[in-house]
Structures are given as structure tokens and as C-alpha cells.
Amino acid sequence: MAKRTTLIVYFTITTLDENIRRKIEPRAASIEERLDAVKQLSDAGVTVGILFMPIFPYLIDDFENINGVVKAVSDAGAKDLVQGVLDLRASCRNRVLSLIEEEFPELLPKYLALYRKAYAPKDYVGKIYRAVETARRKCGFKKFEMPVLREKQTKLGVWVQT
DSSP: OTTTSOOEEEEEOOOSOHHHHHHHSTTSOOHHHHHHHHHHHHHTTOEEEEEEEEEOTTTSOSHHHHHHHHHHHHHHTOOEEEEEEOBOOTTTHHHHHHHHHHHOGGGHHHHHHHOSSSBOOHHHHHHHHHHHHHHHHHHTOOOOOOOOOHHHHHHHHHHHHO
């Protein structure tokens, strides 16, 4: 398919720590399986991106984790990386806070202080995004631009005009 059309596949990878991954994503594929899939698809000519989200504060937001994830996905062949800090909108707030209380009880007071509203404060989010951007540059991630197939644009343009 990648030879005939634009095909982009995104995987969520937020940590290289399998113990943390099991707690925050208990039913998801292992990190090793995801990185292997990134490599296989990338090697086959598929554009692969990473959804580095949600980044859980105090759990996977340290520079070591951020640099490790960015390097691992870059080495596996990913071409794009989109980061996002955890938000606690009403639809997920209780579920996430219950998870934190059960699996990481020492972090619950920090979460309650950080998430007085649905979103973490802008200064915190900015700090994390800057760390991700630094890691991206260090690993050679360039600004990703959606591939455009001229042949399809021409056909679409003719179709729209008739």
C-alpha cells in the first residue's frame, strides 16, 4: 500500500519502562513489540509516526525517559513524533486519579496539586515540550511534512472541476 498511496501509521509509545507500561497500558502490546512493528513498517516503506502521549507527570516526564523514547523510535525508523502531556478532563479524571492512587500512591498529592483544572499548567507543559524538542533535534528528527502525491492532486483537481 505504501508504494501506491500515502500511508502513515502512528503508534503510541510513552516509555521504555515495561513495568510502568504494564500499569498505565495493561492491555497494550509491549514496548519491544511496538518498536519492532515501527522498524518493520518503516523498512517496508511505510511512514511511521509516534504519539508520545499521554506523558504522565512525575512518572515518565523525566529527561532520561524522554531522551530514551525519542532515540528508540528514531532508531526504529519513525519519521514523526507528536507529544502530549496528560490531561484530566471530566471524561477520564476519576479513572486516571484512581490508577495513580492504586499504582503510584505517593504521586497522588502531586497530581491533585498539578491538576487543579483539567490541564497541567502551561509552564509545566512548556518545560516538557521543550525537553521533547531538544531530544528530537538531538536525534535528527526533522519537521515532518505530510507527503503529497501530485498524481492524486491532479486527478482530484480534474474531478472537482467537472
